[in-house]
Amino acid sequence: MKVRTPEGDKIDLLTVNIGPSHPATHGALRAFVALDGETVSGAVTEIGYLHRGFEKMVEQGTYQQVLPYTDRLNYCSAILNNIGFCTAVENMFEVSIPERTTTLRVLLSELSRIIDHEVCVAAACVDLGALTNYWYMFNPREDVYAIWEKLSGARLTNAFSRIGGMYRDTYEGFEDDVAKVLVSIEKGLDDAFRLLEHNRLFIERTRGVCGFTPAQAIGFGWTGPCLRSTGVDRDLRKDEPYLGYETYDFQTVVGTHGDTYDRLMVRMYEMRESLSICRQALGRLKPGPINTDDARLALPGHDKAYHDMEALINHFKLVYDGVRPPAGEHYGATEAANGELGFLVVSDGSGKPWKIKVRPPCLTQFAAYADMVEGSLVADAVACLSSINIIAGELDR
Amino acid sequence: MSAQPAGPGQAPTPATDELRQEFRTRVFQVLAQTFQAELEPADRWGLTVVLPGSRLRDAVAFLRDSEEFRLDMMVDITAIDYLGYPGHDQARFAVVYNLKSTAYAAHRLRLKVRVEEESASVPSVHDLFAIANWQERETWDQYGIAFDGHPDLRRLLNHIEFVGHPLRKDYPARKRQWLSTNDPLVAPLDARLRGRGFEVLEGAGLNSPTVEETGLLGKPSVEKINVVGRHK
Numbered sequence: 001m002k003v004r005t006p007e008g009d010k011i012d013l014l015t016v017n018i019g020p021s022h023p024a025t026h027g028a029l030r031a032f033v034a035l036d037g038e039t040v041s042g043a044v045t046e047i048g049y050l051h052r053g054f055e056k057m058v059e060q061g062t063y064q065q066v067l068p069y070t071d072r073l074n075y076c077s078a079i080l081n082n083i084g085f086c087t088a089v090e091n092m093f094e095v096s097i098p099e100r101t102t103t104l105r106v107l108l109s110e111l112s113r114i115i116d117h118e119v120c121v122a123a124a125c126v127d128l129g130a131l132t133n134y135w136y137m138f139n140p141r142e143d144v145y146a147i148w149e150k151l152s153g154a155r156l157t158n159a160f161s162r163i164g165g166m167y168r169d170t171y172e173g174f175e176d177d178v179a180k181v182l183v184s185i186e187k188g189l190d191d192a193f194r195l196l197e198h199n200r201l202f203i204e205r206t207r208g209v210c211g212f213t214p215a216q217a218i219g220f221g222w223t224g225p226c227l228r229s230t231g232v233d234r235d236l237r238k239d240e241p242y243l244g245y246e247t248y249d250f251q252t253v254v255g256t257h258g259d260t261y262d263r264l265m266v267r268m269y270e271m272r273e274s275l276s277i278c279r280q281a282l283g284r285l286k287p288g289p290i291n292t293d294d295a296r297l298a299l300p301g302h303d304k305a306y307h308d309m310e311a312l313i314n315h316f317k318l319v320y321d322g323v324r325p326p327a328g329e330h331y332g333a334t335e336a337a338n339g340e341l342g343f344l345v346v347s348d349g350s351g352k353p354w355k356i357k358v359r360p361p362c363l364t365q366f367a368a369y370a371d372m373v374e375g376s377l378v379a380d381a382v383a384c385l386s387s388i389n390i391i392a393g394e395l396d397r
Numbered sequence: 398m399s400a401q402p403a404g405p406g407q408a409p410t411p412a413t414d415e416l417r418q419e420f421r422t423r424v425f426q427v428l429a430q431t432f433q434a435e436l437e438p439a440d441r442w443g444l445t446v447v448l449p450g451s452r453l454r455d456a457v458a459f460l461r462d463s464e465e466f467r468l469d470m471m472v473d474i475t476a477i478d479y480l481g482y483p484g485h486d487q488a489r490f491a492v493v494y495n496l497k498s499t500a501y502a503a504h505r506l507r508l509k510v511r512v513e514e515e516s517a518s519v520p521s522v523h524d525l526f527a528i529a530n531w532q533e534r535e536t537w538d539q540y541g542i543a544f545d546g547h548p549d550l551r552r553l554l555n556h557i558e559f560v561g562h563p564l565r566k567d568y569p570a571r572k573r574q575w576l577s578t579n580d581p582l583v584a585p586l587d588a589r590l591r592g593r594g595f596e597v598l599e600g601a602g603l604n605s606p607t608v609e610e611t612g613l614l615g616k617p618s619v620e621k622i623n624v625v626g627r628h629k
Contacts, residue, residue: 001587006594015586020579032582034590042590044582048554055539056563056570091442214405218499221471221528232499233408239502240412252408328439329477331495331507344475344493346439348483355564359473359495367531374593396554 001034003041013041020049024127024382027392031369031381038377043370047363047396054397055357062322062351063089063163071157073341073358073394077116079108079148080336081394082161087242088332088343089163092325093296100288101165102243107178107281108160109243110274114185115141116337116389117225117267117274124264124386125196128205136191140184147177163323164298165291175282182278189271196268206261210372210384213258220371221364224339226388229266230258236335248277260380263387297323322351331359338362338389360394402467402500409502416503424466424506432456437509445493445507450519453494453510457522460496460506468496468504471522474532476512476540480566489514490542494522518543539564549585556580 001013013034019025028049034042054073058066070085071078083105090097122137145155150171152158160167196202212222217230227234235252237245253269255262291298299318300311327349333342339361346355365388372388373381400416403409410416421444428434432452437445448456460468472495479485488511498504510519521544523530531553533544538552541562552559556576561568587597 001597002599003590004596004598010598013590015583030579030582032586034586041595042586042593044585044589046580046582048552048556051554053563053570056568060570216527218470219527221473221526231406233403233406234499234502235408238411239409246411254406326441327483328441329437329445330440330442331505333472340472342473342495344473344495346477354482355477357473357475363531364528367528370589371527 003034005036011036018378018381020046024385025390026123026386027390027395029366029385029390029392029395031373031385033373033378033381035378038379040373040376040378040381043373043381045366045369047366047392050392050396052397055355058353058356060352063325063353064322066353066356067161067163068157068159071159073360073397074116074336074338074362074391075156075393076119076391077112077337078156078158079112079160080116080334081341082159083109083243084332084334084336084341085343086161086163087334088330088345089323089325090297091332092328092330092345092347093164093294093323095164095292095294095297097165097292098289100169100286101290103281103284103286104166104170104290105161106243106245106248107278107285110277110281111144111147111178111181113337114271114274114278115144117271118185120337120386120389121192121264121267124260124383125192125202127382127386128202130195130199130202133192133195136188136195140181140188143181143184147174147181150174150177162291164294169290175285178278178282182275182282185271186275189268189275193268197265203261205380205383206264206387207259208257209260209380210376210387211257211259212368212372216368216371217258220368222339222368223364224335224337224361225253225266225270226258226263226365227339228253229255229262231256236333236340240333242334248280250274250277260383260387267389324349324351333359336361338365338391338394341394358394358397360397362388362390362395366390366395400501400503402464409498409500412503416501417505420466420501420504421506424460424504427466428456431459437507440507443505443507445509447491447509447511450510450512453508454520454522454525456508457494457496457525461525466504466506467498467500468506469499470497471495471526471529471532472497472505474529474536476536476542476564478540478564478566487511490517490540492519492536492542512542517541518545520545521547523547538562541565549588551580551585 004010015034018031020028020030030046032044033040070081073081118137118141122134125133149155152160214230214232217227233254250273253266255266304311305315325347327347329346331344333340342359344357348354400410434446434448437447460466475493477491490512492510494508496506534553537550538555557580
């Protein structure tokens with residue numbers, strides 16, 4: 001296309017589609033860009049390639065049947081989504097969950113956060129041509145998946161949390177496995193740090209690239225590591241504590257420039273904080289019940305269901321009709337790996353959700369993508385895209 | 398005890414039930430006086446207020462800029478379709494604006510505007526919050542509620558050939574629709590370049606056909622595709 005630049009020069013711009021199916025987009029995203037040489041003069045984005053109607057489908061079944069759908073939002077950290085959804089619904093029941101479950105949820109959340117950040121940082125490094133970090137980070141991540149598999153039977157889509165508890169208790173030797181994996185994660189992380197932190201190639205490719213100011217980030221509704229990279233100290237685990245996060249000793253990690261370097265480094269340091277939370281949670285994990293005994297949520301045990309008519313009816317109603325939150329509207333949010341993951345739940349008092357709206361943290365970041373990359377180089381636009389960690393599953397729902 | 402706002406680079410005071418309650422009482426008092434806001438009793442766990450659509454933009458701008466409330470982040474915009482909701486006797490739709498503050502951890506508020514099925518439109522707030530542009534596009538796509546003054550009200554998640562609005566309660570969950578092409582992005586890219594000070598002299602010629610050129614707009618109908626048989 002022919003254009004006249006703001007400076008008055010007549011130039012030819014080359015239009016290029018980046019995506020929807022491109023290795024650098026890490027999912028089905030499309031950016032349509034106009035290039036002046038290697039510089040992005042203008043960009044527009046299109047999403048929806050992975051839209052599967054999450055919000056329509058969850059209205060068709062019971063509240064319990066929503067859980068496997070939440071796995072498919074941010075599939076790099078499925079357990080965080082499970083816990084976020086369960087927490088929102090539990091808030092509506094105003095039910096308290098057993099201590100073992102709270103601690104277990106914190107432990108699993110932080111492990112999920114670590115493997116999610118590892119995907120982001122390792123993949124971003126691969127996009128920059130730094131392949132070694134990938135092996136250092138993905139090997140321990142594989143060990144975490146082995147734990148998930150032992151725990152829930154699935155690697156990626158765990159559906160491990162339940163409204164009012166967990167799917168089941170941990171297996172024998174779980175604590176040892178976690179303790180071991182924390183050591184290997186830390187080793188991989190330290191190795192990656194040594195490769196990246198003072199690496200001139202890495203710094204020159206990322207520092208000052210596609211930066212965002214705090215005002216821009218807030219205007220675009222950014223949350224999570226991307227918002228913190230601009231210097232805004234907001235983290236739901238600290239600001240609006242849930243699952244007893246206020247009792248854990250950890251720091252929020254805040255950047256200064258909001259550029260690609262900061263976005264990746266905030267995630268790197270956050271993994272260290274998460275490791276520390278995991279260790280604290282592991283120390284607190286005491287034997288105990290994992291499901292609430294509130295009859296509105298919990299299935300009666302087999303001994304009761306087989307011998308007591310009331311318990312049998314309760315079991316039947318919970319499975320067939322679903323749990324019934326009080327009629328009303330509630331927004332519950334938790335800090336997922338990419339930021340604030342919110343569920344707006346509208347209940348009509350029946351066992352089927354009237355409406356569940358997901359507030360996906362990715363959407364706000366990708367909405368700003370065109371603004372971030374205009375004026376930068378194509379190669380930097382790719383690095384920028386991997387640093388905001390777009391997961392098409394939650395972006396498109 | 399009131400919390401101090403968080404300055405640049407500072408963490409806000411963590412939210413407590415007292416701080417939340419204090420904020421809710423205060424903000425509702427102000428909104429009721431100035432913007433004819435009413436309490437939404439359905440939100441039993443937080444604070445949702447119902448506003449007349451005509452006061453929405455003023456209220457959002459006021460809450461964003463007010464030193465006392467600083468609701469400077471649009472967390473989400475969505476709508477609710479109440480068609481068939483037990484005991485519901487108000488307008489069919491409500492558009493919900495979910496706001497929070499980055500300076501005060503306890504400040505969260507949802508605004509609600511009731512929308513009749515016939516008019517199905519509310520004023521756009523895209524110029525007050527950059528993210529509202531996409532959030533309003535999504536709400537238009539899913540519910541068919543128009544945002545007056547929105548510069549580019551295209552579908553966000555569904556494709557350009559999609560007919561209807563899937564999250565409306567009268568849209569069948571199992572309905573499938575045909576897709577034959579990518580969304581055309583040439584015109585939006587031109588607009589984007591113009592917004593950045595470029596003058597577009599000759600647009601991009603692309604070899605992908607427009608929707609009209611494919612001749613597939615609205616057909617073949619879903620029922621005619623064999624694959625769909627298994628969903629019956």
